[in-house]
Amino acid sequence: MQTVKVSEILGDTPESELTSEQVDSTLNYSRLLKWFILTLIGVVNGYAAVIMYAHGETSFAVLTLVLTSLGLFIFGSKKTYAHRYIFPGIAGMILFIIFPLVYTVGIAFTNYSAKNQLSFERARSVLLDRTFQSGESYRFELYRTEDGHRLAVKDGEQLLVTDTINLEKPAVQRFELSPIDTVIGEKSKIKEIISYRAALSSIDLVLPDGNEIRMSGLRKFAAVQPLYTLRKDGTTLVNNQTHEILLPDMDIGFYQAIDGEGNYIGDPVSPGFSVVIGTANFERIWQDDGIKEPFVSIFIWTVIFSVLSVGISLIIGMVLASIVQWEALRGRAIYRMLLILPYAVPSFISILIFKGLFNQSFGEINMVLEALFGFSPSWFSDPLSAKAMVLIVNIWLGFPYMMILCMGMLKSIPDDLYEASALDGAGPLQNFKNITFPMMLKPLMPLMIASFSFNFNNFVLIQLLTKGGPNMIGTSEPAGYTDLLVNYTYRIAFEGGGGQDFGLASAITTLIFLLVGGLALFNLHFAKLSEK
Known part of the structure; x- marks a missing residue:
């Protein structure tokens, strides 16, 4: 059999020089691909960590950053690249052993419980969303017409009706009530009202005198207003119904009313929020x-x-x-x-x-x-x-x-x-x-x-x-x-x-x-x- 050299086929280019260029080209391509993948992983996980932190999940955000940084360090450095085979084991140990242990020990120094699960900001937001009935209630009826649904409210002897309402897509809507003699349409039964309850709860009705009413029951609309108002300091709440002033008690993780001297009085207001209480849980054991x-x-x-x-x-x-x-x-x-x-x-x-x-x-x-x-x-x-x-x-x-x-x-x-x-x-x-x-x-x-x-x-x-x-x-x-x-x-x-x-x-x-x-x-x- 006759042997033919590569240099004879490819002309004057030496075999060793061609092989070196091919190797360099392959190495450059692999290096670029590796860094592209590492950069993409870093950006995605970094963005996920930011989202977690924005939603109050600080511990999980830190865990994501630690695992990502460790992975990028091992796979990106020549000195540590040989450790890539043990990275899954290290990551698993951090994820399933060290993190749960540290997380559990961290919770041991807080008041985290069924009553104190939320962050301070989230607990304050929940309280600000509460309302109370501040005026007269009105019985309502829901009518199905050819164009959609209409709400009818009776104010004394006067019948007040809205324009056509789209209840298929729940959204915050505001409708003015107009006096009318009769409503042309079929009166909805309680079963249909229940099915549209989410949409009806997002509707504000404006009476002829300018007051607003909102759904307060399956058959009633009533004048409602926020139960609490937040003062300019960002922490103090005022109860609009009782006019009490509430401050957050950082020792127990609840909002509480205060007296004229600033002392906490009365029962804590749920929901509470999670706070660090030191060794109090360990002290309770003894x-x-x-x-x-x-x-x-x-x-x-x-x-x-x-x-x-x-x-x-x-x-x-x-x-x-x-x-x-x-x-x-x-x-x-x-x-x-x-x-x-x-x-x-x-x-x-x-x-x-x-x-x-x-x-x-x-x-x-x-x-x-x-x-x-x-x-x-x-x-x-x-x-x-x-x-x-x-x-x-x-x-x-x-x-x-x-x-x-x-x-x-x-x-x-x-x-x-x-x-x-x-x-x-x-x-x-x-x-x-x-x-x-x-x-x-x-x-x-x-x-x-x-x-x-x-x-x-x-x-x-x-x-x-x-x-x-x-x-x-x-x-x-x-x-x-x-x-x-x-x-x-x-x-x-x-x-x-x-x-x-x-x-x-x-x-x-x-x-x-x-x-x-x-x-x-x-x-x-x-x-x-x-x-x-």
């Missing part, structure tokens, strides 16, 4: 007896529940692992499969099945206990029985995991140790005490600490089985005898009797994070020691 007592009780129960769940599950799992690993036992594979089944079945299914089995009136467990021993515990109404039931179910769900761990660790222990022990005349108990347990303790300890942390926040079990019940009496926030701290926090955040208190819930969540985070650090420290 100063409010209605929160402190259930918090301490639930914290102690959470620790006991976690310790007993891990300890008893470990003991059961270790015993069963030793049994199914016994070579003289026939059908070991079948036993292993049956004992692992509770771990294979989704936990929420097992929990709901146990909820039916423990039913106080019709559950099979109480039927058996009644037939054999003559008593049937009140599993869901007695605090002690409820805690025992929660532990039983959690141990049932947890022992297969411990058994699997122990089975693997038993296999890793050299047989030579047991053979040497047998020559010394040691029995099974001595082997377990001097060989098996010490060899399993170090690798098991980090896993036990991790299991303790999991059970410390075992929200699903409590929520599906008891929902924290039976409930405690005399608490400031809803609390139950089987609540774990995470469930207690959830109930404060979403089931609070005095309003959903997200600030207090975030403060408790911060404490939980510190406790579980401390356990995680201890776990890492212990794992390093066990490697030595």
Whole structure:
């Protein structure tokens, strides 16, 4: 085969010089395309951040800027370009771990709740939109005519009617009322009035004397005016109905009336607004007896529940692992499969099945206990029985995991140790005490600490089985005898009797994070020691 050089085909141009130009051209094109894409991403995300900030979402605007700046820095710099492969992981950690954590801790230092969700500007705007009836009300009728709809209002013996109104496109409209003898058209029923309520609410009617009326009910128009007027200072409100002066109380996040000396009086005016209150939420945990007592009780129960769940599950799992690993036992594979089944079945299914089995009136467990021993515990109404039931179910769900761990660790222990022990005349108990347990303790300890942390926040079990019940009496926030701290926090955040208190819930969540985070650090420290 005859070979032909590129330079022979293309003439006098050297091959190396042509290749260099092609490479430079390709690199320039790629560089331009990269910077175009990076610039476009920066502009779009920057614009999105500005929109978020304009709507009061400062934290999300900062998050967008941080992620965008980090991405542009990594992909735009030659020194950091090699880190582009780990950028998705870093961005995910910031978005799903660091940001929610910082956001939660930030809320813990505010009064953010169901009553204080808005910003100050938004709360003031809502108050300024309120109106009150300042004059006489007039009954109205809506007529359907050939050209559209017309409104008719009766003022004493006089019938006042508008021109044709387009109700299909709701918009702020102003119509003058004119006297007329009769209205030609079909009177609309209440069902049609309800369907056009949004459009009718945006209509202002002008009476012959110049006064304006607005819809105040499904059958009435009335003279209305703004309930509050904003003074020139931009913060003070005047109640046009009672002539009270209201100022924002930045300590509690509400507008309140003031007396002649400037002291706040009366009840706060809702809606409130979110303000920074420092460590007040953390102080409530220790100063409010209605929160402190259930918090301490639930914290102690959470620790006991976690310790007993891990300890008893470990003991059961270790015993069963030793049994199914016994070579003289026939059908070991079948036993292993049956004992692992509770771990294979989704936990929420097992929990709901146990909820039916423990039913106080019709559950099979109480039927058996009644037939054999003559008593049937009140599993869901007695605090002690409820805690025992929660532990039983959690141990049932947890022992297969411990058994699997122990089975693997038993296999890793050299047989030579047991053979040497047998020559010394040691029995099974001595082997377990001097060989098996010490060899399993170090690798098991980090896993036990991790299991303790999991059970410390075992929200699903409590929520599906008891929902924290039976409930405690005399608490400031809803609390139950089987609540774990995470469930207690959830109930404060979403089931609070005095309003959903997200600030207090975030403060408790911060404490939980510190406790579980401390356990995680201890776990890492212990794992390093066990490697030595």
